[in-house]
Amino acid sequence: MKQTKKKKRGQWRDVFRRLCANRVALVSLILLCLILLAIVFSEQVAPYVYNQRDLDATFTFPSLSHPFGTDNLGRDILSRVLVGGRVSLLVAVLSVALSAVVGSLLGAAAGYFGGRCEFIILKCTDIMMAIPAFLLAVTVSAALGTGLLNTALAVGLTNIPRFVRLMRAETLSVKGNEYLEAARACGASEVRIILKHVFPNALSSTIVNVTLGIGTAILQISGLSFVGLGVRPPTPEWGSMLASGRTYMRDFWPMVTFPGVAIVVTLILFNLVGDGLRDAMDPKLKR
Amino acid sequence: MAKYIIKNALMVIPTMLCVVFIIFTINYFTPGDPVAVFYDFDYTEEQYAEKAAEWGLDQPFFQQFVNYIKNIVTKLDFGYSYYSGKSVMSELTTRFPVSLKLGLISVALTVLIGVPFGIISATRQYSPLDYGVTFISLFFAAVPGFWLSMIMILIFSSRLGWLPSSGLTSWTCYIMPVIASSAQYIASITRQTRSSMLEVIRQDYIRTARAKGVSEGVVIRRHALRNALIPVVTLIGMQAGAVIAGSAIIEAVHSFPGMGSLMMTAINNKDYNTIQAVVLLLSGVVCLINLLVDIVYVWIDPRVNVR
Numbered sequence: 001m002k003q004t005k006k007k008k009r010g011q012w013r014d015v016f017r018r019l020c021a022n023r024v025a026l027v028s029l030i031l032l033c034l035i036l037l038a039i040v041f042s043e044q045v046a047p048y049v050y051n052q053r054d055l056d057a058t059f060t061f062p063s064l065s066h067p068f069g070t071d072n073l074g075r076d077i078l079s080r081v082l083v084g085g086r087v088s089l090l091v092a093v094l095s096v097a098l099s100a101v102v103g104s105l106l107g108a109a110a111g112y113f114g115g116r117c118e119f120i121i122l123k124c125t126d127i128m129m130a131i132p133a134f135l136l137a138v139t140v141s142a143a144l145g146t147g148l149l150n151t152a153l154a155v156g157l158t159n160i161p162r163f164v165r166l167m168r169a170e171t172l173s174v175k176g177n178e179y180l181e182a183a184r185a186c187g188a189s190e191v192r193i194i195l196k197h198v199f200p201n202a203l204s205s206t207i208v209n210v211t212l213g214i215g216t217a218i219l220q221i222s223g224l225s226f227v228g229l230g231v232r233p234p235t236p237e238w239g240s241m242l243a244s245g246r247t248y249m250r251d252f253w254p255m256v257t258f259p260g261v262a263i264v265v266t267l268i269l270f271n272l273v274g275d276g277l278r279d280a281m282d283p284k285l286k287r
Numbered sequence: 288m289a290k291y292i293i294k295n296a297l298m299v300i301p302t303m304l305c306v307v308f309i310i311f312t313i314n315y316f317t318p319g320d321p322v323a324v325f326y327d328f329d330y331t332e333e334q335y336a337e338k339a340a341e342w343g344l345d346q347p348f349f350q351q352f353v354n355y356i357k358n359i360v361t362k363l364d365f366g367y368s369y370y371s372g373k374s375v376m377s378e379l380t381t382r383f384p385v386s387l388k389l390g391l392i393s394v395a396l397t398v399l400i401g402v403p404f405g406i407i408s409a410t411r412q413y414s415p416l417d418y419g420v421t422f423i424s425l426f427f428a429a430v431p432g433f434w435l436s437m438i439m440i441l442i443f444s445s446r447l448g449w450l451p452s453s454g455l456t457s458w459t460c461y462i463m464p465v466i467a468s469s470a471q472y473i474a475s476i477t478r479q480t481r482s483s484m485l486e487v488i489r490q491d492y493i494r495t496a497r498a499k500g501v502s503e504g505v506v507i508r509r510h511a512l513r514n515a516l517i518p519v520v521t522l523i524g525m526q527a528g529a530v531i532a533g534s535a536i537i538e539a540v541h542s543f544p545g546m547g548s549l550m551m552t553a554i555n556n557k558d559y560n561t562i563q564a565v566v567l568l569l570s571g572v573v574c575l576i577n578l579l580v581d582i583v584y585v586w587i588d589p590r591v592n593v594r
Contacts, residue, residue: 127305129525130574132532135566139310142554142562143317219431223536226433228554242434246540249437250445257441260434267429 015204018280025276032269039085046079050236059252069254071245077254081262084236088263091152091231092217098156100210103163104202108194110164111171122168125161133158137220141229151230155220159213166209170202204281211274215267222263238263288585295581299574304356306570311352314563321369324557342367365564370556375564378549383568385455386538386545390531390572392461393469397530398523401473405480405519410507412485420477427474432533436467436540453542464541468534472526479522480515487515516587524580528573535569 020026038045047067054074062069068077110121128136136158144150174180174197183193222239224230231237233244238259245255322338323330330338339345343354343366358364365375408420443463444452451460487493488511496510497503538547546565553561 127302127309129528130302130306130577131310131566131570132528132573134529134532135535135569138550138554139313139562139566142557142559143313145318215429222431223433223533227536227539227551242437246437249441253441256434256437260431260438263431263434264426264429268425271425271429 015280022276028269028272042082042086046082048076048079050079050083068258080236087237092214094152095156095217096213099159103160104167107164107167108171111168125164129161146232174201208278215270314559366560369560370558382546393530394527396469397472401476405477408481409484424474424477427470432467433536436537439463467537480519483518484515487511524577527576
């Protein structure tokens with residue numbers, strides 16, 4: 001038991017070492033961590049209280065006291081972008097957690113048991129994938145109503161298929177191996193085999209998929225909030241901030257610019273870290 | 288070949304039926320009473336019963352579903368708008384072609400720009416051009432289409448006055464919406480093409496082809512590209528839906544008279560029947576594009592046919 005633990009740690013250390021050797025990935029990981037810290041502790045970091053109105057200072061352009069300017073109600077845009085990031089990110093993480101857990105379980109079941117179980121699960125994912133993800137999210141979100149949890153649920157549901165497919169492929173790739181046979185011969189239950197012997201093999205590709213999935217989820221959530229579903233004002237969220245800025249866009253650019261820049265920067269970093277992780281975890285793919 | 292195409296085409300029918308069922312069920316259980324909303328909660332019993340009967344809402348769930356399908360198949364009728372009380376189809380007939388055109392141009396642009404740039408980038412790996420393409424595609428892969436729309440309006444309409452910001456009066460009105468709805472996907476197709484080209488170029492059969500003296504152009508076109516395109520075509524099929532769905536928000540930003548702006552208005556009015564019709568029509572288009580992708584598969588990868 002001790003031996004296996006040691007080996008496992010060694011494997012992760014290898015991954016970390018390869019990640020550190022990739023300068024782009026390392027820098028983006030550090031930047032992403034900084035941004036995440038700023039977002040998590042946004043109420044402490046933000047220069048102003050995010051919902052504090054100042055009707056004498058509405059629509060001010062970026063200056064030293066308000067680096068991103070103030071919005072139509074005189075609220076500091078920088079503080080709102082930071083706090084809004086917390087909402088976007090929280091919903092994104094929740095939704096990806098939902099799709100990863102449900103999707104992986106279904107995918108593993110499909111790959112492991114095969115037969116009718118696999119057929120049904122795959123057909124269901126095929127049908128879900130026939131509906132454009134964003135439109136499905138719109139429909140579900142319209143049915144569930146707005147709010148953090150409902151949005152996470154709507155976005156999470158629509159992203160289940162990608163995890164099902166990934167986990168099924170990974171399960172099929174280890175299915176014929178002898179160690180599964182050995183585990184079964186030892187009397188391990190099906191559930192135990194899936195959890196202890198199948199999942200760990202798919203862990204690295206799932207981590208990559210989760211990293212990239214959070215980026216996609218942030219995009220979908222901001223899209224939902226932008227059309228008036230998802231998270232509604234006054235809760236700051238990047239998409240809903242863009243939607244409220246749209247009204248004043250012709251005369252006042254900061255309201256539609258900075259939340260968008262925040263989305264783009266966060267997404268670029270998530271994509272770079274995801275790519276870096278993929279290269280680090282699968283040295284065979286190394287270019 | 289014909290058998291394969293027919294089989295795939297027939298598969299579209301059960302898939303679409305299931306899609307209609309899912310969307311219809313979600314809508315059915317969406318809270319809110321459409322008749323009450325239509326009368327703004329001010330109605331007599333008789334008015335209510337009459338409207339419910341007209342919209343078929345007095346029937347049990349399954350009957351409603353069967354009627355819905357029957358009306359779509361026989362009369363192309365998507366029911367009534369819960370907001371205006373008019374037939375949904377009367378709105379859609381003018382809007383559908385506009386959205387379809389926008390969606391198809393965007394998908395075409397995605398393929399026509401994404402694939403060649405991916406190839407160029409891969410064949411000249413580590414050249415300044417490769418770095419440029421990689422950097423630009425990394426950036427655009429992270430830009431939400433609706434935000435790009437707004438920024439383009441700010442720059443090209445408000446500041447420079449080059450392009451019309453909204454409406455559909457001439458072909459120039461298509462430029463910004465098409466760019467906005469395809470930019471992100473051009474970027475990801477470029478990235479996918481580049482990485483799968485790089486993988487293929489390293490294979491032994493490419494070395495063999497070069498060793499036997501085949502010209503570089505033929506190696507790339509005949510030996511590398513065909514193999515590299517398989518994952519790219521899969522991605523194109525998956526993203527066609529995203530391009531078309533994403534253009535819905537972009538249409539709204541540009542006040543483009545398509546289905547997307549109709550959907551945005553419907554969301555604000557809680558007009559679920561209209562939302563449902565838009566989602567179904569767009570899903571239908573995506574299903575047909577996926578069918579096309581399946582056919583393209585056979586053409587680039589003859590092994591598919593054997594299976």
